[in-house]
Amino acid sequence: MPSTTYVALLGPGLVGRAVLAQLSALPQFRVVAVANSSRMVLSSSSVTADALKTDAAVPLAYGSLADHVSSYPGASAIIDCTASDAPAHWYAAWLARGISVVTPNKKAFAGDAAxxxxxxxxxxxxxxxxxxKDAGLLFHESTVGAGLPLLCTIKDLVATGDAIESVEGVLSGTLSYLFNEYCAPGNKAGFAAIVETAKSLGYTEPDPRDDLNGLDVARKVVILARAAGLASLTLDDVEVENIVPATLRDVPSADAFLKELPKFDAEFAARKAAAAAKGAVLRYVGRVELATGKATVKVAEAxxxxxxAGLGGADNMVVIKTKRFPRGLVIQxxxxxxxxTAxxxxxDALRVHHTHAFEP
Amino acid sequence: MPSTTYVALLGPGLVGRAVLAQLSALPQFRVVAVANSSRMVLSSSSVTADALKTDAAVPLAYGSLADHVSSYPGASAIIDCTASDAPAHWYAAWLARGISVVTPNKKAFAGDAAxxxxxxxxxxxxxxxxxxKDAGLLFHESTVGAGLPLLCTIKDLVATGDAIESVEGVLSGTLSYLFNEYCAPGNKAGFAAIVETAKSLGYTEPDPRDDLNGLDVARKVVILARAAGLASLTLDDVEVENIVPATLRDVPSADAFLKELPKFDAEFAARKAAAAAKGAVLRYVGRVELATGKATVKVAEAxxxxxxAGLGGADNMVVIKTKRFPRGLVIQxxxxxxxxTAxxxxxDALRVHHTHAFEP
Incomplete structure (x- = not known):
């Protein structure tokens, strides 16, 4: 490539470090800034996450970080791998001054519509x-389904004039695992025991209620809906089935919650049996219907x-039904x-690079 | 969009006309040339396929067609919707002079490696x-699986440093339909009767042997293999199971072939029964294994x-296994x-447009 894309990476956690590792093998990128929630390192040569622990780190200031990354004679991108809402307030300003934004952070895309x-x-x-021409590019493929080519496909369908009818799928690895295991042929374990196993495997949030309340899935439905054309749909428009039993929502600790959950095994078992009687299995499904704008997140029978119904492991799956794909375009x-995710x-960062690579 | 991309369309058949229809709704494109195998129309305003029937049509000359489309002050693209090998000889020259090439034509990508x-x-x-910077862009997503995002995903995986292990799938709508129907629960029809039905529905080539010989699938395997990194793999390297019974390959007509095919129903039934005894179904699968370069097209048990095993209708499905996706990234x-296909x-044409749209 004839040029370099200069990168600032925010949030060197697990995903951020994986991004840095993948970028380090690509000569077209130079990471010239790394920041966490309080400190940043600006450098003219390549910088790693470890530099944040050194004297080179200074207090975080988004303004000077943006000045720095855009001071180079090439394309610049800020990669936001935080889970924070704070950087999202800066995206518009960064884009307007020509800095591209690439992020797996859902906050900006599932948040406030304005x-x-x-x-x-x-x-x-x-x-x-x-x-x-001088605006930055914006890519956020990894906000839904990690690296699965979902948003780019939906955007291509919309851009070429297809009529999207619905987008639905299993959008959480955690909830995929829970229901795939629970409804697997021959499974005798109760729902609570499967949640316990998932937690011990590290598949759930520290408090599994943060998965079971469906909010993470609802945010992904908002992002898919907006990409499909419903730009003003918000989280409030999504009808969410919280599968944390109502009486356990205020139990103070995750451990106490897990101890109480088996009392609800019979309720889950009844739903599973009702589905099985129709030859179906339970899945936790997010869905948006474009014609009506109706968005739901709930336990559904497949x-x-x-x-x-064919899902296994902790896979995500999205089914996009359109005029051209009436049976669905399926990505799993x-x-x-x-x-x-990285x-x-x-x-996405390579798309930024290739768009800019041949500019003067 | 601030600029226009000027298009020459070769081959206004069914796919070509669908491309023209989709392009006509997009203000960023102007189709300034249309050509079939013998004639072309060059125009300064938008031109339709029907112009080929008028006095505006002149004998086809690829050189002046390229001169014409690239004479405008904007990006230019030649969209080859022919099934011919002839335009492929020109691609390199067109690209070298800055004309982008977009095509669903497999000839260049499954053909001669040099x-x-x-x-x-x-x-x-x-x-x-x-x-x-002045070279044209090249996109051919629709050469495999029509509009399914297969090649772009494989190229992203390769570009970001993933290690692709295998790519396999059902790559022919015709062969998908035949085996999905044949192995559907409760199907009593013989294989020959399913072929007969598929032909009557227009799902097969005029002579179904052109589907059953596996060559079309083998070409798609070559394209996938090359995208995944095996740049010099050719059709000769693919081990193909031709499911046209050997004694029927030289039968002179499609009708005569279809009349004889029921004699082989028992052979197909035996394979189906052998699979069913293991709880499996038959699928016609193309596969390439990256480590060994082994490429096969054959009836396989799923x-x-x-x-x-979950395929239905005439769907294609591709399973990409990589270091990062050991269970497979599946697109169906x-x-x-x-x-x-259009x-x-x-x-792809929009990708060309967006890359050029902001150039000086």
Whole structure:
């Protein structure tokens, strides 16, 4: 490649470090800044996450970080691998001054609709709305299904004039695992025991209620819905089935919750049996219907012929039904994990690089 | 968009006309040339396929067609929707002079390795190898699985440093339908009767042996293998199971072939029964293994847990196994048909447009 793309990486946690590792093998990138929630390192040569522990680190200041990364004679990108809402407030300003934004952080895309509109308006087409040549590019493939090619496919369908009818799927690796295992042929374990196993395998949040309340899935539904054309849909519009039993929502600790959960095994078993009587299995499904704008997140029954019935492991699966794909365009695979999330981020960063690579 | 991409369309058949219809709704494109195998129309305003029937049509000359499309002050692209080998001889020259090439035509990508290398060498990165700013872009997503996002995903995986282990799938809508129907629960029809039905539905080539010989699938395996990194693999390297019974290969007509085919129903039934005894179904699978370069196209058994066992209709399905996706990244959907093939072509054309849109 004839040019370099200069990168600032925010949030060198597990995903951020995997991004840095993948970028380090690609000569077209130079990471010139790394920041965590309080400190940053600005450098003219390549910088690693470890530099944050050294005297080179200074207090975090988003303004000077952006000045630094855009001071080089090449394309610049800020890669936000934090889970924080703070950087999202800066995206529009960064994009407007020509810095591209690449992120697996859901906050900007599932959050406030006005802020989302401002960000999209500041970003250069095709993923944003600005037609200004000097605007930055915006990519966030890894906000849903990690590196699975979901948002790019939905955006291609929309851009080429297809009519999207619905987007639905299993959008959480945790909830995929829980229901795939629970409804697997021959499983005798109760729902609570499966949650316990998932927690011990590290598949759940420290408090599994943060998975079971469905909010993470609902945020992903908002992102998919907006990509499919419902730009003003918000989290409040999503009807969410919280599968944490109502009486356990205020139990003070995760351990206490897990101790109480087996009391609800019979309720879950009854739903599983009702599905099985129809030859179906239970899946935790997020869905948006474009014509009505109806968005739901709930336990649903998938019959033997349905693609979601074939899920295994902790895979995500999304089924996009359109006028051209009435049976559905289906994409399935690992939708969580550091390496696959970083893959989606770095593939997006390469899109930024290739768009800019041949500019004067 | 601030600029226009000027297009010459070769081959206004069913797919070509669907491409023209999708392009006509997109203001960023202007189709200034249309050609069939013998004639062309060059125009300064938008031109349709019907112009070929008028006095505006002149004898086809690829040189002046390229001169014409590249004479405008904007990006230019030649979209080859022919099934001919002839345009492929021109791709490298067109790319070298800055004209982008977008095509669903398999000839260049499954054909001669030296010509393929010359084409890739002339095309601008990321899909080609040239780093020249004035080289054209090359996209051919619709050569495999129509508009399904297969090649772009494989190329992203390779570009970000993943190690692809294997790519396998059902790559023919025709052969998907035949084996899905034949092995569907409760099907009593013999294999020959299913072929007969598929032909009457228009799912097969006029002579179904052109599907059953496996060559079309083998060409797609070559394209996938090359995208995954085996640049010099050729059709000769693919081990193909031709399922046309040997004694029927030289029968002079399709009708005579179909009349004889029921004599082989027992052979097919025996294979189906052998698979069923293991809880598996038959699928016609193309596969390439990256470590060994072994490429095969054959009737394979898919067990109950395998994604290919869940196929229905005439869907294509591809399973990409990599270091990061050991369970496989799976993409499934309609892999044939005018509208979905055109979708892949037009999405590629939009990539050309967006890359050029902000250039000076």
């Amino acid at each position: 802020r989302y509109a401002a960000i999209r308006g500041s970003a250069r087409a095709p993923t944003g709305l600005s037609t200004r 019959g033997a012929g349905h693609p979601l 695979g690992a939708g969580a994990g550091d390496a696959v 893959f989606g981020v770095v593939a | 010509r393929y290398a010359a084409i890739r060498g002339s095309a601008r990165a990321p899909t080609g190898l040239s780093t020249r 067990g109950a847990g395998h994604p290919l 959907g309609a892999g044939a048909g005018d509208a979905v 979708f892949g072509v037009v999405a």
